[in-house]
Amino acid sequence: MPKNKGFYRQNEGKIQYRGDIGDPGTYPFTRGLYPQMYRKRKPTIREFAGHGLAPDTNERFLLILQQGGTGLSTAFDLPTLMGRDSDDPLCEGQVGWDGVAIDTLADMEELFANIPVDEVTVSMTINAPAAVIWAMYLAMAQKQGIPFERLGGTIQNDILKEYIAQKEWLFPEEYGVGLVVDTIEYAARHVPKWHPVSISGYHIREAGATAIQEVAYTLSSGIEYVRKSLERGLSVDAFAPQLSFFFDIHNNFLEEIAKLRAARRLWARIMHDRFGSTNPRSQWCRMHVQTAGCTLTRHEPLNNLIRVTIQALAGMFGGAQSVHTNSYDEVLCTPTEEAVKLAIRTQQIIQEETGICEFPDPFGGSYLIEQTTNEIEQEAEDEIDRIEDMGGMIEAAKQGDPQGMIRFSASRYEQAVEAGEVLIVGVNMSSQGEVEEPVGVAEELEARRGFEKRQITRLKNIKQSRDSQRVSEVLDEIRSAAERGANMMPSLIQAVSVYATLGEICDALKDVWGEYKEREMFVAPPHAAAMEAAVRRYQLVYPLRILIAKGGLDGHDRIIHTLAEFYKDLGAEVIYPGLHCSMKEIAKRAMEEDVDVVAISTHIGSPVVFFQRLHEHLHTFGKDDIRIIGGGVIRSRELEELHKFGVAYFAPVGTSFEAIAQFLCKEAQRHENEQ
């Protein structure tokens, strides 16, 4: 939010109705993409859902449609998001846990059984392997005799923000972006109602970026995709109308409304001025929004309903085309049925009972909103120019620049919460300490434990019944298409049709393109004045050696960097091995480094499985004396189990840094005493 806390008088800023604002539905679309906006078409209620095996999620989809959802949005499990099969060793404890497991076309067919895919639009949150998953969807439609022209939907498929924020990557940047352009080209030619990429600020913001960084990096990525598509020989108006966007809706109500308006205006100008598009549809920043998961709390979870309601309102005042409202049990697990229902009801109540859909851009013309819109646009544009000067987003991401900037902002935010400068009701103010787990969470958890075995059996059966000769032929064809630099879509569709698995296909591509290699680096964080008190009070008497890592394929690394810095400031020697290490690798590294503590952060999958494996591997290396600690997303039942695997301390979401420091300080003391 701008620092200026004035009254925003008419003459304090430049407010030009014509040119900068304009009527809804007219360039530069500040007030909305359509003249009538929600009067004519309410935002799509698109709830993100997926768990277990395909039939489990299919059941949930049918329920969502029956309860009033008007579009579908698929959440895949992390193994699928990482282009790996369910039987891959690194996927243990994660199959079907946080989304639906898809290995082959057979799974895709069951996922959409009894759903008229030519009538319902389907969004799929998938990125690095998006082209393969889309190929499965297309092959499924082909088998049902539905022509591609009738299919409507979205694949997220924004690989740049994976390198920057979400950390689900497969191939080096050039090839990753090349594959995205393949889908843009294929959609432009064959699947005209499809959105082949949803350029996402959501993940960037949730990783800790500010509103301005969110707008800037998202649109910078957009510029890169447009540029690469033009280089492919497409004309701008042939593909740009199919691009779409995805933003976060954070807590600052007015800033978020202005942010969406600014993003819309800036994108329209970029497409018009930089790329010379003449079709207004190419200039539309059509947007899906989601309420901000990172603002939701474990303490007093029902408070989350209020937060989500306010954020959803901001999204609608900002003119979003579709909205996902988070569930109040956000911090515990992927949503339970009860919680999803309330999330849908929230949107229905806003849409039907409040009357706000009657007025497009109701905040337009407010001095504050207009000037804030101007400021966000201006600052975001400066940041976009800086990225362009570096050579564009691919180059900037290679240099780790946006990653570093986001980390800096995240660290600053975490510190502000710790210092009480940012208040969170029920957590750092009016806290009653207690956390009670919402009903249904324990049951949900029980169901998850069985998914992995079932899916692996399913995969085995499919592998046995398919024509393996054909499979190796189509995989060869994929390698050869990749080598030729051909558009990959035809060979992908051919490959999935004979039940080549997602993992096999991605591995074939890795054979040719290689793998992305994490270029992690620590950046100097902002001065941690807010943490200083804790840091001074809990200085370690002995430089504890700590290995800090994530479990399995988990890419939630926002906390990792803040925590590593924090531990260092306390006086520890901190080693971070990078993402996606197996527990065996972590144990070997811990042994070699002779660390005192292994600290595991888990947000995804079964924490119990991770700690159990770690415990076993440390034992094999003869390192039972290493202290195991952890933190992240966990349910009370799992928390009770952890001590069996030697876990000495676990900090669930919402734990203060002071408490974390306290534990470590005691640990160093203990160590010193033993010496």
Add this chain to the structure above:
Amino acid sequence: MKTSNNVSTTILNPQKLAHFISTVHENPEVLAQVLLDSDIPDTKAHTIAVTGSTAAGKSTLIDKIIHELRDDDLTVIVLAIDPTEEESGGALLGDTIRMRDHYSDKGVFLRSFGSRGASAAVTQYLSQVIELASHFADVVLVETAGAGQADTGVKRYVDTFVVLPDTRSDAINLLKAGHHRHADILVVNVRAGSQEDERFFALLQSFAQTLPPKDGWRVPMFRVNAETGEGVGKLAREGLYVHRDFIQTP
């Protein structure tokens, strides 16, 4: 992608090594006693230090050197040093993240150190730690923390002193910076497409020719791309191995 799992040689007793390093790092006097342990072989590794300023690409280069050494069936220990922060006494030990291809390789052992108040680029009792490690593998690679000028202390502890000069440096700095003159091998990390790096390479090439041979050793210079590994095979076989053989000939 090349991984180094195709070789069978392993480091014996890594647990013991890990433990002894800690012991010696805290108290160098126990080294002699530790070495009496009958499990410790009497062999001696080729010890190499790689030095250069922060972000010169030392860790990235070492990752690629490990690949080459493993292709030749040599076991490797890396001792990587990062600066300890003066104020807090803590440190972020971030070198080994660039060596992750080798995490599960039993023939590679990676160990990180905070400099803990020792002179900027090394850690306390480094010579004793190197001496200890040299009994456990074929090659010991030491990565110094971003070295300041003339920080050549580590040279005395190793057989081969590899210097990765800062490509942003100019000729004057080059002459000022003492450690370049102490190098046994000079390596220039030429990043793809960087004009600056190319210019520096040319500059250094003429500089290297002015260095007089030391005890019959003429300092060779290698051009690599640490990121892609280009030129690193040559560095290993025509630089590191040749220098090893050179110092071993009486």
